[in-house]
Amino acid sequence: MSKSEKKKKESILLRLGNSQVWKSIIRSGVPRDRRGRMLSVLNSVFLHLHPVRMPKHAVKLKYTWCMGGLSFYIFLVLTITGILLMFYYRPTIEYAYTDMIDLREQVPLGIMREIHRWGAHLMVITVWLHMFRVFMTGSYKSPREFNWVVGVMLLTLTLLLSFTGYLLPWDQLAIWAITVGTNMARATPFLGHEGPGAALLSIGDINLVHAGSDVRFALLGGRFVGEAALLRFYVLHCIGLPFIIVIFMAVHFWRIRKDGGISTPL
Amino acid sequence: MDDQKHLEHEQNKPEDAERSTENPEEMKQSEENSTEMKIAEKKEIEPKKPEVPKKKLEKGPTKKRASIGKGSILVEPIKRRSFFSWLTLAWVAFTAATGTFFGMMLRFMFPNVLFEPKQTFKAGYPDDYTIGEVTTSLKEKYGVWIIRDTEHIYALSVVCTHLGCTPNWLQNERKFKCPCHGSGFRKSGINFEGPAPRPLERYKIVLADDGQILIDKTKKFAYEKGQWSDSESYLVV
Numbered sequence: 001m002s003k004s005e006k007k008k009k010e011s012i013l014l015r016l017g018n019s020q021v022w023k024s025i026i027r028s029g030v031p032r033d034r035r036g037r038m039l040s041v042l043n044s045v046f047l048h049l050h051p052v053r054m055p056k057h058a059v060k061l062k063y064t065w066c067m068g069g070l071s072f073y074i075f076l077v078l079t080i081t082g083i084l085l086m087f088y089y090r091p092t093i094e095y096a097y098t099d100m101i102d103l104r105e106q107v108p109l110g111i112m113r114e115i116h117r118w119g120a121h122l123m124v125i126t127v128w129l130h131m132f133r134v135f136m137t138g139s140y141k142s143p144r145e146f147n148w149v150v151g152v153m154l155l156t157l158t159l160l161l162s163f164t165g166y167l168l169p170w171d172q173l174a175i176w177a178i179t180v181g182t183n184m185a186r187a188t189p190f191l192g193h194e195g196p197g198a199a200l201l202s203i204g205d206i207n208l209v210h211a212g213s214d215v216r217f218a219l220l221g222g223r224f225v226g227e228a229a230l231l232r233f234y235v236l237h238c239i240g241l242p243f244i245i246v247i248f249m250a251v252h253f254w255r256i257r258k259d260g261g262i263s264t265p266l
Numbered sequence: 267m268d269d270q271k272h273l274e275h276e277q278n279k280p281e282d283a284e285r286s287t288e289n290p291e292e293m294k295q296s297e298e299n300s301t302e303m304k305i306a307e308k309k310e311i312e313p314k315k316p317e318v319p320k321k322k323l324e325k326g327p328t329k330k331r332a333s334i335g336k337g338s339i340l341v342e343p344i345k346r347r348s349f350f351s352w353l354t355l356a357w358v359a360f361t362a363a364t365g366t367f368f369g370m371m372l373r374f375m376f377p378n379v380l381f382e383p384k385q386t387f388k389a390g391y392p393d394d395y396t397i398g399e400v401t402t403s404l405k406e407k408y409g410v411w412i413i414r415d416t417e418h419i420y421a422l423s424v425v426c427t428h429l430g431c432t433p434n435w436l437q438n439e440r441k442f443k444c445p446c447h448g449s450g451f452r453k454s455g456i457n458f459e460g461p462a463p464r465p466l467e468r469y470k471i472v473l474a475d476d477g478q479i480l481i482d483k484t485k486k487f488a489y490e491k492g493q494w495s496d497s498e499s500y501l502v503v
Contacts, residue, residue, distance in 0.1 A: 176431050176445075176446055179429075179430050179431060180429040180430055180431065180446065183429060183430040210484075211484075212376075212380075213376060217376065218375045218376065221375070221377070222380060222382055223380075223382060224382075224409075226382070227381075228377075
């Protein structure tokens, strides 16, 4: 590139940086030095999610494994593919299984369903590995205790999302896996009709906690895994749990910054 | 531009304060390039400390006055008119309404009508069942096997006692076999293979006024509790 071309390019950049459009969007103008770069990061809603500066040794892949970031990335992939699947999938006993097959066989780019499925498996793995890394590097210690607790909530929510999504194909594996899984809810103390303490909650001969009023019933919308259970799991999977997990994720990321940034090797 | 500088300065504060609480030994071990930052931190921290109580003192009384509103309790005694506050009432009402709504949310999850087969149902006449056979025709709808031996008729639950799957009756092998984890049960419901820890449960079975068999699934009889000897757990034919 010749000198005149360089000069021309610079002047275009300068003009662009001084234009009203650019300045109204990126307040600090074209970043020309460290300070300018910092300001453009600070003043952008998307860029400011990442710290302005980080200790060099803390971003080594060997130390972080990038598992937290990967988990979030996979969550975004799952959200997008999940929304796409919702355009074709109907959560009823009549259509659920055939819609799932159609998503694979008839819908263009049937790989969308596979991305969602494999992504879900992968997210569970990355979340566990993230937790393992945080534990092994001692990053849960003060002042990050609260964020560890938030992280445990996120792990539970990830597993619940995985569990609720497991029923939606409505094949034999799904139905019996959810039957077995939700049978555990029977044994919930006080809330499950076979759990400890449930027999105490009674007025005379009338049991307050029985198969038609316990926590398993609330989850399934019936006494067994049927139409109501499919719909409830669908709503939880698509709206309920993602809504909660996003709130917890926001708190999680916020606290990383407020508890001293990404943890560094001791 | 001064504003931005100030902003940057403030944003760094919590991070620096955090670092200063770290173990001094750990700080020594950290890499050399952080020593520069440490010096900078100390300079920042020292003037910060006296600032904190000052702010509190300044803010204290003004804040209290603002939260109370027109009549300040600190200055004046409680008047008859300020004792009852519409604002308080509004907050109490709001809290009560919100609480009620959470209760409604909970109740909403338990529908009044279930579109499921009935828990109590009539299952034909005893003569409809052949001796020594397992009747599987009611399994799909009502979740029950009806078995007639030489003396009794009993209703077995189709729920595997291992993890709650539904076993199948294998006519040739004369046994119930669960497809999930391979538990096996004899015709009587007694478990003999696989992970199932106890026999299948039996349901209450009686004769109705019209001579039909009446099965009540809400009442269960467990073998391991000695309940199979209960007169309602079988029907004498």
